[in-house]
Amino acid sequence: QSVLTQPPSVSGAPGQRVTISCTGSSSNIGAGYAVHWYQQLPGTAPKLLIFGDVNRPSGVPDRFSGSKSGTSASLAITGLQAEDEADYYCQSYDNNLEGVFGGGTKVTVL
Amino acid sequence: QVQLVQSGAEVKKPGASVKVSCKASGYTLTGYYMHWVRQAPGQGLEWMGWINPNHSGTNFAEKFQGRVTMTTDTSISTAYMELSRLRPDDTAVYYCARVIKKGTSWYYFDYWGQGTLVTVSS
Numbered sequence: 001q002s003v004l005t006q007p008p009s010v011s012g013a014p015g016q017r018v019t020i021s022c023t024g025s026s027s028n029i030g031a032g033y034a035v036h037w038y039q040q041l042p043g044t045a046p047k048l049l050i051f052g053d054v055n056r057p058s059g060v061p062d063r064f065s066g067s068k069s070g071t072s073a074s075l076a077i078t079g080l081q082a083e084d085e086a087d088y089y090c091q092s093y094d095n096n097l098e099g100v101f102g103g104g105t106k107v108t109v110l
Numbered sequence: 111q112v113q114l115v116q117s118g119a120e121v122k123k124p125g126a127s128v129k130v131s132c133k134a135s136g137y138t139l140t141g142y143y144m145h146w147v148r149q150a151p152g153q154g155l156e157w158m159g160w161i162n163p164n165h166s167g168t169n170f171a172e173k174f175q176g177r178v179t180m181t182t183d184t185s186i187s188t189a190y191m192e193l194s195r196l197r198p199d200d201t202a203v204y205y206c207a208r209v210i211k212k213g214t215s216w217y218y219f220d221y222w223g224q225g226t227l228v229t230v231s232s
Contacts, residue, residue, distance in 0.1 A: 002154055036218035038155075045205055045222040046155065052216050089155050093217045097169055099145060099157035 003028065004090050006102035012080045013110045020075045020105045022090030028100050030071035033093040037066055037075045040087045049088070050075060077107070085109045112136040114206050114223035121229045127194040130226045132206030134187045139163045143209045144189040145219065146180065148202040160209065161189060196230045203227050
């Protein structure tokens with residue numbers, strides 16, 4: 001069981017907007033630790049998608065956006081494309097200085 | 111450019127140990143903590159622990175304490191993760207990942223190794 005809670009799957013048609021939630025607690029996200037998001041394509045290592053709640057690394061399309069409020073965070077994908085079909089993970093830290101992950105969300109493009 | 115290159119796949123019997131290496135290039139190993147994350151087949155990411163290559167300080171997830179050792183050899187820019195008393199449910203892809211720390215609240219992984227599959231089977 002993962003420390004952060006994500007929905008197992010979300011889906012949408014090409015061009016649509018989908019959101020993925022990530023819920024933590026007062027010892028991780030609620031303690032003020034930033035949330036980061038990773039995209040994992042099949043058979044590959046995770047790739048940083050969003051850092052510091054809302055920031056995109058160079059090269060990540062602006063279709064991806066992050067937000068955070070209280071003990072939760074969200075990743076939004078607007079203008080969904082076939083290449084966005086992947087697993088997405090949220091990650092934060094906790095008061096024990098340990099990394100914590102969500103269980104992952106599979107995004108399916110219909 | 112920054113690269114983390116891990117050692118190849120391993121097959122181990124239950125009760126054995128495995129040591130995975132992660133060679134860093136394109137930056138100074140001592141400048142960043144190194145974390146290890148694993149992923150069982152079809153499952154999510156699981157954080158294992160970190161090592162500070164500067165002074166070899168470590169912090170492990172409770173479930174791995176007593177079984178995991180993390181070390182570095184700064185002379186060859188390589189980090190190691192050794193897991194002992196292997197069980198079949200330790201079968202997973204093991205990743206090393208460089209962490210970026212900003213202030214006291216931002217800790218994220220900007221570069222990952224390609225992963226090392228460890229299979230535990232009798």
